[in-house]
Amino acid sequence: MTMRFHAEPIEFTRQPGLGAPVWAARAADGDDLMRFAVSVHRHEGRLAALWGEDRRQRGEGFRLHCVFALDEGHLWLDLDLPAENPVYPDLAGIFPAANRMQRATRDLVGIAFEGGSGGGDARPWLRHGAWPADWHPLRHDAGEGGGFPNDPSDYDFVQVGGEGAHEIPVGPIHAGIIEPGHFRFSVIGERVLRLEQRLGYQHKGVEKLFIGGSIADGARLAGRISGDSTCAYAWAYAAAVEAACGVNPPPRALMLRALMLERERVANHLGDLGALGNDAALAFGFSQFMRLKEDWLRVNGALFGHRFMMDRIVPGGTASDLEAPALRAIVDQCDAIGREVKDLRKIYDEHAGLQDRFQTTGTIHADLARELSLTGVAARATGLILDGRAHRQGYTPPPPYAALGVRPATDERGDVAARAAVRFAEIFESLRLLQEIAVGLPDSELCIEFAPVADAHGLGVIEGWRGEVLVGVALDGAGRLARVHPHDPSWQAWPALEHAVMKDIVPDFPLINKSFNLSYSGHDL
Amino acid sequence: MIPLIKRILRTGIVTEKRPEPVESVEIAREMRQLSDDILRILGRALTIRQVDAGSCNGCELEIHALNNPYYNLEGYGIKFVASPRHADMLLVTGPVTKNMENALKVAYDCTPDPKLVVAVGDCGCTGGVFGASYASCGAVENVIPVDVRVPGCPPTPVALLQGILAAIRR
Numbered sequence: 184m185t186m187r188f189h190a191e192p193i194e195f196t197r198q199p200g201l202g203a204p205v206w207a208a209r210a211a212d213g214d215d216l217m218r219f220a221v222s223v224h225r226h227e228g229r230l231a232a233l234w235g236e237d238r239r240q241r242g243e244g245f246r247l248h249c250v251f252a253l254d255e256g257h258l259w260l261d262l263d264l265p266a267e268n269p270v271y272p273d274l275a276g277i278f279p280a281a282n283r284m285q286r287a288t289r290d291l292v293g294i295a296f297e298g299g300s301g302g303g304d305a306r307p308w309l310r311h312g313a314w315p316a317d318w319h320p321l322r323h324d325a326g327e328g329g330g331f332p333n334d335p336s337d338y339d340f341v342q343v344g345g346e347g348a349h350e351i352p353v354g355p356i357h358a359g360i361i362e363p364g365h366f367r368f369s370v371i372g373e374r375v376l377r378l379e380q381r382l383g384y385q386h387k388g389v390e391k392l393f394i395g396g397s398i399a400d401g402a403r404l405a406g407r408i409s410g411d412s413t414c415a416y417a418w419a420y421a422a423a424v425e426a427a428c429g430v431n432p433p434p435r436a437l438m439l440r441a442l443m444l445e446r447e448r449v450a451n452h453l454g455d456l457g458a459l460g461n462d463a464a465l466a467f468g469f470s471q472f473m474r475l476k477e478d479w480l481r482v483n484g485a486l487f488g489h490r491f492m493m494d495r496i497v498p499g500g501t502a503s504d505l506e507a508p509a510l511r512a513i514v515d516q517c518d519a520i521g522r523e524v525k526d527l528r529k530i531y532d533e534h535a536g537l538q539d540r541f542q543t544t545g546t547i548h549a550d551l552a553r554e555l556s557l558t559g560v561a562a563r564a565t566g567l568i569l570d571g572r573a574h575r576q577g578y579t580p581p582p583p584y585a586a587l588g589v590r591p592a593t594d595e596r597g598d599v600a601a602r603a604a605v606r607f608a609e610i611f612e613s614l615r616l617l618q619e620i621a622v623g624l625p626d627s628e629l630c631i632e633f634a635p636v637a638d639a640h641g642l643g644v645i646e647g648w649r650g651e652v653l654v655g656v657a658l659d660g661a662g663r664l665a666r667v668h669p670h671d672p673s674w675q676a677w678p679a680l681e682h683a684v685m686k687d688i689v690p691d692f693p694l695i696n697k698s699f700n701l702s703y704s705g706h707d708l
Numbered sequence: 709m710i711p712l713i714k715r716i717l718r719t720g721i722v723t724e725k726r727p728e729p730v731e732s733v734e735i736a737r738e739m740r741q742l743s744d745d746i747l748r749i750l751g752r753a754l755t756i757r758q759v760d761a762g763s764c765n766g767c768e769l770e771i772h773a774l775n776n777p778y779y780n781l782e783g784y785g786i787k788f789v790a791s792p793r794h795a796d797m798l799l800v801t802g803p804v805t806k807n808m809e810n811a812l813k814v815a816y817d818c819t820p821d822p823k824l825v826v827a828v829g830d831c832g833c834t835g836g837v838f839g840a841s842y843a844s845c846g847a848v849e850n851v852i853p854v855d856v857r858v859p860g861c862p863p864t865p866v867a868l869l870q871g872i873l874a875a876i877r878r
């Protein structure tokens with residue numbers, strides 16, 4: 184099936200299979216790509232991901248991959264670049280979200296932007312000085328690397344001038360149990376004029392590790408891109424591999440995957456609501472939610488043999504099944520937890536001190552969310568109805584969600600209160616979905632065996648608890664992994680956090696940060 | 709702890725598979741022993757500085773769980789502190805990325821002697837699925853001296869407690 188979008192000349196082909204709707208095409212040249220990007224932007228579409236691939240070992244050059252998102256689904260547009268001087272037009276002037284992705288692509292693959300829409304930033308992003316600027320880990324002729332002097336380079340933070348302005352550097356190690364990253368605040372008094380993030384501290388070379396591995400090796404790695412989203416990544420990876428190999432997971436496996444994904448969503452939302460209470464000095468909320476989360480994780484442990492359900496979603500299906508008593512236990516637990524969360528929401532809603540800290544703090548609006556290609560909780564908390572699990576005009580969600588009828592949660596306030604409210608609403612919706620899945624689990628096999636297909640590629644898209652998780656997979660001539668690119672929704676959300684803290688006061692930063700709760704590992708790769 | 713155990717017993721899943729109550733009783737016993745040991749050996753609260761030197765954040769989820777009411781770490785005199793200067797112990801998750809190598813060394817140097825280092829998770833213990841590479845130093849012990857290793861991906865809160873206990877007993 185082919186399709187054109189918004190009268191643009193590029194003809195896209197629908198990716199086969201049961202995954203989220205994806206159309207793929209190749210741009211004729213850089214201008215073609217630019218024109219299409221402008222058109223997507225004009226129609227309020229998003230830039231979902233951008234990465235590079237070295238294809239010189241196949242006698243080709245490099246390939247730039249862009250994934251755009253429109254209401255209808257995802258458009259995976261490639262651009263082939265020559266082996267010598269591989270450059271592509273800068274997309275950051277159209278989609279600001281492109282900026283850090285372009286920088287990472289240059290660091291890792293050594294393809295750079297030139298001309299185009301302007302606005303791109305020439306500073307390195309994931310490369311902090313552990314390897315030289317002219318060495319690119321994802322090039323096939325790069326070798327293993329290592330043995331370079333680890334020479335942390337000075338980073339050129341943007342200087343904010345003005346009378347009385349000064350800087351507060353924080354990190355990379357933060358106070359608290361949290362991943363590392365560096366935040367540079369420019370402040371006047373307590374008021375934040377500007378926040379600049381420097382990330383990449385969690386960069387552990389995951390994308391290079393995928394290369395040359397088997398499909399099964401890749402699944403284990405994919406489940407460890409961001410531990411809090413292990414189910415979302417495992418599913419997105421499996422969906423990409425299944426699309427590439429032209430196979431469909433059995434119906435029972437699809438339902439079990441959704442069950443795990445919703446359990447992951449509830450676990451994280453419970454934890455975040457507790458932590459938000461804590462940051463707003465409501466220790467009671469913290470201990471209540473953390474207790475509920477622990478109950479939830481213990482049931483995961485009992486039913487799946489792993490508290491976070493790692494390695495239970497695998498290409499071809501799932502590695503775990505649930506028997507009738509387990510399904511009954513899930514239904515009962517959803518009832519019990521639902522009642523408690525309802526009580527807690529009432530307490531949160533009526534707690535004046537807490538609402539005072541939550542409301543009008545860390546606000547971003549829908550226009551900005553759209554401009555930054557934001558997805559997930561943070562986007563829905565500005566009023567955007569963006570949820571890959573839910574029907575919308577022109578879009579049918581992939582199974583099993585199409586039949587479940589997900590009601591997306593939104594809130595238009597765009598502040599900490601809105602992000603908390605969206606989490607509450609999503610817990611209730613997930614509990615409902617879990618009960619529906621538990622009573623309606625179809626009988627079928629759990630996992631199909633399949634042989635990898637040579638020279639194939641696929642894209643998986645999953646609505647994780649934080650936002651949209653994508654995984655792109657390319658297989659080589661022997662059916663091994665030639666390139667895997669995992670994309671975390673945090674790429675789009677980190678810049679939104681920079682905006683959200685502006686004009687708020689420094690002491691509110693932990694609360695605002697927590698209300699986004701972004702992944703460092705998923706972003707730094 | 710008793711009302712909480714009752715609570716788990718009450719809300720525990722009603723199936724044949726019901727390991728939590730037993731586990732919870734064991735955890736409670738383990739926790740009491742741990743608290744006695746801390747008081748006996750340290751004579752005061754134990755302070756821990758957690759350093760994420762490159763984890764996937766899965767290990768952090770379980771370290772966070774130590775502060776929930778079931779494990780109630782603070783109630784047993786164990787406190788997470790914001791600065792290595794106030795810490796008796798570093799609880800380090802890995803693999804140690806090259807980009808965190810320096811920061812981890814600095815944190816180690818800032819921690820007053822005598823100090824304990826617990827490497828957490830398969831990644832902290834051996835480098836795990838990430839290993840050593842152009843971007844990763846692998847195991848924590850490749851960067852700073854380690855006293856106790858707690859394997860697991862991620863290790864459960866109980867395993868973490870046992871690891872902390874093992875370090876104190878050294």
Ligand code: SF4
Binds near residue numbers: 828
């Ligand atoms: S041990 Fe497992 S959970 Fe911990 S950081 Fe490594 S991959 Fe993540």
